[in-house]
Amino acid sequence: MSNTLAPLLEAARLLEQTWAGAGSGSDLSRAQLIAVNDAIGQLKRTADAVHSEVAASVAFESRRELGPQSLAKQQGFRTAAQLIAMTTGASTGDAVRLVKVGQATAPRTNLIGEALPAKFPDVREALRAGRIGAPAADLILTFLDRMIPKVGRECVAEAEVFLVHQAPGLSLDEVRKMITRLEAHLDPDGVEPREGDLRGQASLRMFQRAGMLHINAVLDPERGAPVQAAIHGFVSAEFAAKRDGRDRNAPDADRHDLTAIQADALVHLAEHALSCESVESLNGATVVVRVDLQDLESDTGSGLIDGIEQPVSIATVRRMAADGGVIPWVCGSDGEVLDWGRCRRLFSPAQKLALRERDGGCAFCGLPPSMTKAHHIRWWSRDAGPTDLSNGVLLCETCQHLIHDVGWEIRIEGDSVFGKVWFLPPPHVDPLRTPRLGGRARIEVLT
Known part of the structure; x- marks a missing residue:
């Protein structure tokens, strides 16, 4: 043969x-x-x-x-x-x-x-x-x-x-x-240099046809990050309102198509910019820029914008961190959080952002952080599970129900933001219960 x-x-x-x-x-x-x-x-x-x-x-x-x-x-x-x-x-x-x-x-x-x-x-x-x-x-x-x-x-x-x-x-x-x-x-x-090339490719085209305004945008990471975060936040809040039976937009209450809701989000952002409406409907959407302390001090290396694949230069990290609405995340050599900016919200004050850093979004399916929630692995009420990184995981609503309903187990390896999330399938899914790596570690280049 x-x-x-x-x-x-x-x-x-x-x-x-x-x-x-x-x-x-x-x-x-x-x-x-x-x-x-x-x-x-x-x-x-x-x-x-x-x-x-x-x-x-x-x-x-x-x-x-x-x-x-x-x-x-x-x-x-x-x-x-x-x-x-x-x-x-x-x-x-x-x-x-x-x-x-x-x-x-x-x-x-x-x-x-x-x-x-x-x-x-x-x-x-x-x-x-x-x-x-x-x-x-x-x-x-x-x-x-x-x-x-x-x-x-x-x-x-x-x-x-x-x-x-x-x-x-x-x-x-x-x-x-x-x-x-x-x-x-x-x-x-x-x-x-690659950022310069990407900025040169950025464009937005608008034209009208058959009574509709058509928009086609291509944005570089630095300018695309806040747009993506805001739209994802709006979509997340919209789905939450529908799930809870609240009617945020009565004429469109029966619309469940994601692309339609994203269009609503863009309109909302434009209306807010023109009228300075409340931003509560963005569901706490935040842009996080992550960088190692050593890289920041030596002005070398690169950083990452939460939810954006393309790494950015240190110069871009500094520029974005100086803008309003952007949280700088600085990490020391041992993985301890040195600076979480001005953000103060719970799963405990900095833990939600720490989970975002470790998991990169839904630790199971990879949806962006703005479409997830922090969940206790050992339940707070039933199992007296503590509220700490080793007992927390970011999951979207679908994966949360999937894991609980089907019987998957979650194990955390390590306590810092560099820890790893492992998912163990139930025996009826995999008799050997082979652990599956989740979170950012699944695709991240770890040093």
Whole structure:
């Protein structure tokens, strides 16, 4: 059996085993649904690995210098990507990605024909084993290539090992977030120049059509953070009002569509700016800028705006911390909170913000902090649970009910804001009760 095909065939056998006894997908038990879904994921990832190798070979046989002898042209296509897209039913962009991943992970030869390992061997091995798929591999490979001239091959090799170890089990969006944080960690001097590029791309377009005002905005992290926080706060308050039976907007009381409520939020913000209305309807929305004391004192490194993926420079941290409505979060080397700004609100005065720092939002599903609440892990009334970081967790309303209704357990590792949140599934979900890492630690680059 080919070493290339072995993982793919094994994944196919696993799918066959988990499907055993069921005629169709609707006949699967709940346990089978989870097992089959996992098996399909494994099969898809290993198929990506095989297909990327084939795609790279198709591209080689279709290279431009072959002219009429190009494989793609002989089959009636201008490029290899078009040939692959037609046979898979995917987009040309997806086909280009397969070719790129196959080329980047293929073994190489030197000028005298001697065999060399792949440029990124750890990515190749993880892809072939089905631990990551082609989309995640593409993100990682693009990042590693970009970082070589900035930090050197030795540092990039360490980053490759880290990413390949962390990426399995993450969604593509989570892999993208992790890479964004890692880039700021490896190349802190590049954060501020990248900010300039992002500010240059910021835009807002408005036009009227069919009686409607259309708005399309693209904002850089510094200016996007307060907009996002305010809109999320409005949405959170709106859902809370609907849940409690309060009618904040009688004409639209039956509207539950998120995009519609976000539109209401934007209108509310404009009305507030024009009339200076109360901001209570923003549900305490706050912009938090986080930075390490050492970075702040040395004027190096980078900071993070709560709810924004893109790290910001120290210069931006200082500028935002000087503005009203922004809370500076400064942390010392041992994780102790040194400065929480002027904020005074409970889960105890600074603990809610400390939980936001540790969990990054809903510790289970990742919703932003403005859409979560602080909850006691051991209940205050039933279990006499203390109100401290080791007994607190940020959860959105949906995940709170899911965890309590289904029987998940939550365990906190460590007492500081650098602690980790672990979720233990009940036996009927996972007989082994394998802990799942949650919170910011799931994708954060920890030093």
